[in-house]
Amino acid sequence: MDFKVKKIDEWRYLIPKKGAMRVPGLVFSSSELMPNMKDDQSLLQVVNVATLPGIVKHSLAMPDIHWGYGFPIGGVAAFRMEDGIISPGGVGYDINCGVRLITTALVASEVRPRIKELVLALFKNIPAGVGSRGEIRLSRKEQRNVAAEGASWAVKKGMGTEEDLERTEDQGVIRGADPGAVSERAYKRGHDELGTLGSGNHFLEIQTVDEIYDQAKARAFNLFEGQLTVLIHSGSRGFGHQICDDFLKEMATKVKGAGFDLPDRQLACAYVTSDAGKRYLSAMACAANYAWANRQIIMHRTRDTFEKILAMGPNELKMKLLYDVCHNIAKLEQHVVDKKKVTLCVHRKGATRSLPPGHPDVPVVYREAGQPVLIPGDMGTYSFVLAGSQQAMDETFGSTCHGAGRTLSRKQAIKAAKGRAIHRELEDRGIYVQSRGRTTLKEEMPEAYKDISLVVEAVHMAGLAKKVARLRPLGVIKG
Amino acid sequence: MNATDLNYQIIDHTADLGIVVKGVDVKDVFIRAAQAMTDLMVKADINEKGAKRKVLVEGEDFPDLMVRWLGEILYLFDGEHILVSAIEISSISPIRLQSILTVVPLNRGHHEMLREIKAVTYHQISVQRVHDGWEARIIFDV
Numbered sequence: 001m002d003f004k005v006k007k008i009d010e011w012r013y014l015i016p017k018k019g020a021m022r023v024p025g026l027v028f029s030s031s032e033l034m035p036n037m038k039d040d041q042s043l044l045q046v047v048n049v050a051t052l053p054g055i056v057k058h059s060l061a062m063p064d065i066h067w068g069y070g071f072p073i074g075g076v077a078a079f080r081m082e083d084g085i086i087s088p089g090g091v092g093y094d095i096n097c098g099v100r101l102i103t104t105a106l107v108a109s110e111v112r113p114r115i116k117e118l119v120l121a122l123f124k125n126i127p128a129g130v131g132s133r134g135e136i137r138l139s140r141k142e143q144r145n146v147a148a149e150g151a152s153w154a155v156k157k158g159m160g161t162e163e164d165l166e167r168t169e170d171q172g173v174i175r176g177a178d179p180g181a182v183s184e185r186a187y188k189r190g191h192d193e194l195g196t197l198g199s200g201n202h203f204l205e206i207q208t209v210d211e212i213y214d215q216a217k218a219r220a221f222n223l224f225e226g227q228l229t230v231l232i233h234s235g236s237r238g239f240g241h242q243i244c245d246d247f248l249k250e251m252a253t254k255v256k257g258a259g260f261d262l263p264d265r266q267l268a269c270a271y272v273t274s275d276a277g278k279r280y281l282s283a284m285a286c287a288a289n290y291a292w293a294n295r296q297i298i299m300h301r302t303r304d305t306f307e308k309i310l311a312m313g314p315n316e317l318k319m320k321l322l323y324d325v326c327h328n329i330a331k332l333e334q335h336v337v338d339k340k341k342v343t344l345c346v347h348r349k350g351a352t353r354s355l356p357p358g359h360p361d362v363p364v365v366y367r368e369a370g371q372p373v374l375i376p377g378d379m380g381t382y383s384f385v386l387a388g389s390q391q392a393m394d395e396t397f398g399s400t401c402h403g404a405g406r407t408l409s410r411k412q413a414i415k416a417a418k419g420r421a422i423h424r425e426l427e428d429r430g431i432y433v434q435s436r437g438r439t440t441l442k443e444e445m446p447e448a449y450k451d452i453s454l455v456v457e458a459v460h461m462a463g464l465a466k467k468v469a470r471l472r473p474l475g476v477i478k479g
Numbered sequence: 480m481n482a483t484d485l486n487y488q489i490i491d492h493t494a495d496l497g498i499v500v501k502g503v504d505v506k507d508v509f510i511r512a513a514q515a516m517t518d519l520m521v522k523a524d525i526n527e528k529g530a531k532r533k534v535l536v537e538g539e540d541f542p543d544l545m546v547r548w549l550g551e552i553l554y555l556f557d558g559e560h561i562l563v564s565a566i567e568i569s570s571i572s573p574i575r576l577q578s579i580l581t582v583v584p585l586n587r588g589h590h591e592m593l594r595e596i597k598a599v600t601y602h603q604i605s606v607q608r609v610h611d612g613w614e615a616r617i618i619f620d621v
Contacts, residue, residue: 040493067493069602069618093597093620130520130592188558199595200621238557241597241620245550252601253539265542265601409491410621439594479595 001263003047011462015043015059020261021050026058028396030458033063036407036450045072048263052077053271054084056337056344060396062351063458064405064450068092070266073350076399078335079272081343086277087269088247088284090347092328095244095284096291097202097235099374100168100324101385101471102299103221104306104317106228108208108474114310115206116432119475121305122204126298128197128479129436136194136297143187144179146194150289151296151324159300166363168324169353172292174331177285182239183246186283190239190290195297197234199437199479201403201444203379204298205231210382210472217387217468220369221322229471230319231383232298233376235328240287247280272345281330288329295324322385323363323372327352327402335397346397354388354400354465362388373465375456377404379433379478380426380446383471384456391463400464401456404449410439417442426476435478444478487515490616495600497618501609505541506568508606508613509576512545513552513566516599516619520556522591527564529583536576541606545615548576549599560585596621 005027006014013034015025025046029037037043042065049071050059056078065074070089079085111118127134138146146153151172154160165171197204209227212218223229236243252268254276262268270276303319310317330347337344355362355371362371371388381404392398408416422441423433435441460467490497498515502508517523536551538544555561565581597620606615 042493069495069600069620089601130595185554185558189554200597238597242554242558245598248601249547249550252543265604268601406493409493410496411489411491437592437594 001044001047005043011458015047021047023050023055023058025050025061027061027065028458028462028464029063030454032454033450033458037065040067042067042072045070046075048267049075049077051263052079052085052087052267052269053260054079056080060399062399062401064350064401064403064455066405068349070264071347071349074401074405075349076347076351076396078344078346078397081272081345084272084345085269086272086280086330086345087267087347088244088251088280089266089268090349091244091284091330092349093241093244094235094328095240095287096326097328098291098295098324098326099231099233099376100295100299101322101374102230102302102319103223103322104228104319106317107226108228109226111228112474115475118206118306118309119432119434119477121309122302123434123477125301125305126197126204126477127195128199128477130199130479132196132198132479133192134195138191138194140187143191146293147179147182147286147289148177149173151292154293154296154300160296164296164299164321167321168292169326172296172324174285174288176282177289178282179286181279181283182243182286186239186242186246189242190237193237193239194290194294195301196237197298197477197479198237199440202234203476203478204302205379205473206475207231207383207471207473209469211470213467213469214387217369220366221372221385221468222320223385223469230302231374231376231471232295232302234295234298236287236291237294239290243283243287247276247283251276284330288326291326292324323374325352325374333397344397348399350402351399352402353398354392355398356388356390356393373400375401375403375452377452378446378449379444379473379476380429380431381452384452384467385469385471386456386460386465387468389463389465392465396464400459404452404455406448407450408448410443413445413448414439414442416447417445431473432475433478437479440478485514485518486511492618495618496621497616500615500617501612503612505613506571508615509545509548509568509571510566512549512615512617513563516549516552516596517563519594520592520596521562522593523562527583529564529581532580532582534578534580538574540573542604544573544576545606545617546599546601546604549617553596553599555582556585562590594621
């Protein structure tokens with residue numbers, strides 16, 4: 001389908017409604033990032049999402065948008081409850097893929113000589129890589145408990161604190177998760193993967209706070225310049241992948257009788273209030289909860305490893321969870337549309353929630369500053385901490401970007417990395433990396449991603465979240 | 480085995496990984512697609528001796544059948560830790576595929592893991608007759 005892109009201002013581009021589109025597309029980007037998108041099909045995917053029933057206001061794209069399958073990655077779309085849809089492809093296979101950031105009382109320069117040792121120990125203690133299996137083998141009953149309880153399951157088992165839960169999006173649990181809506185296959189895929197990082201773009205990174213942009217918010221988030229931090233990026237593993245797969249297949253078959261055409265089979269969906277829609281929401285919640293338990297356990301192991309390697313106690317290390325955000329999810333949320341408060345089904349596929357100061361869902365400790373927004377870069381570059389904003393509530397259903405977004409395909413990245421020792425190049429830049437997979441480092445090398453600084457600048461300038469601090473990697477473990 | 484022997488090519492897709500597979504007939508393209516996916520995930524001798532397992536897959540048309548077929552093999556790999564080493568398709572129609580797989584337990588000491596495939600997507604899936612046989616385009620979520 002042909003479509004036009006009109007520049008509205010420095011940070012906003014409109015795709016006017018045309019053909020089967022029910023709403024216009026709105027892309028947050030910049031003159032530096034926009035040309036990248038012309039080469040792939042991500043903008044066409046924004047258009048395709050705009051054709052889905054019940055979509056409200058705009059089919060949205062964040063500055064890190066890239067070509068996904070069905071929905072673009074970096075896409076946000078909200079649907080009405082009464083006539084709108086829910087789509088497993090609009091969440092993605094890695095349900096509740098997300099990040100959590102741990103702050104410490106450590107000054108990075110003092111720990112610098114021990115980084116290699118820490119990375120090696122973390123690599124040993126936290127299973128990573130293709131099909132990584134954990135030490136935790138769950139009975140079916142326990143798996144169902146994880147699916148229903150989320151991060152609190154891990155805390156009950158002694159792997160974390162109540163404070164960790166307070167500082168996790170939705171307290172680490174989506175209520176209404178129905179373990180009975182999950183297939184036998186998903187349980188089988190998930191039974192030995194809890195507490196594992198996985199592969200691809202997932203990682204655990206030791207970092208330092210490199211620059212502070214907003215002192216007051218940084219103080220509220222307990223961040224100081226030179227501080228050592230740890231960022232964990234993982235999701236719901238095979239459990240979530242299978243749940244997405246199961247429902248996509250079911251909906252791909254049923255959608256034919258639903259009375260509307262899909263431009264791409266991967267957009268398969270069901271009405272939110274239909275039987276399939278409700279069951280998917282309940283099963284998706286199980287996967288989201290599994291992911292929160294997973295990141296909670298990985299954090300627990302990280303704390304343990306630091307204590308052992310540095311021979312320091314928890315009171316000295318003060319490894320506190322700053323926040324945990326998910327960036328692949330669909331949620332029923334209250335938003336104001338045409339001055340009326342309505343419940344919408346908000347899909348964020350590669351997008352982060354961004355709640356403003358004062359919002360009741362922001363933990364009390366951050367209520368004045370706004371919700372912490374964590375944006376991981378790729379392994380060689382910076383990550384960012386931002387704070388949620390009212391502008392995001394007004395324009396993007398409280399959403400902002402989620403990361404750098406790929407710019408090279410994996411094939412192109414491997415070609416570009418030919419004959420190079422990526423781990424050596426990173427070490428020369430002061431980043432010690434351990435990775436499991438043979439091709440991971442090449443596929444995930446820094447040049448494969450958009451410049452995260454440009455992405456963050458675009459959301460900051462558009463007002464979708466405000467920059468608080470920049471984090472520079474010192475050590476990385478990857479799958 | 481490498482991509483050339485297995486008659487598949489990797490196609491560029493920014494986020495994910497895609498392949499184009501060719502076969503002399505429709506059975507062949509389904510077998511080669513499964514072999515190609517396995518080849519992307521693990522380094523192993525195909526044709527390793529193992530147990531037999533019957534697999535039946537039903538779909539709506541060839542593209543849907545392909546997604547479900549590869550999904551089945553991916554599940555065996557990821558859910559049951561079983562590697563498919565040989566494939567015989569006894570019958571195939573656009574809505575039904577019957578096969579007998581030779582399977583071996585996945586052994587991390589023996590089989591080198593190369594890449595995680597999360598899922599087989601419907602995105603731009605195609606399975607069609609071309610001038611010199613059959614061709615499938617498949618995009619994986621990795």
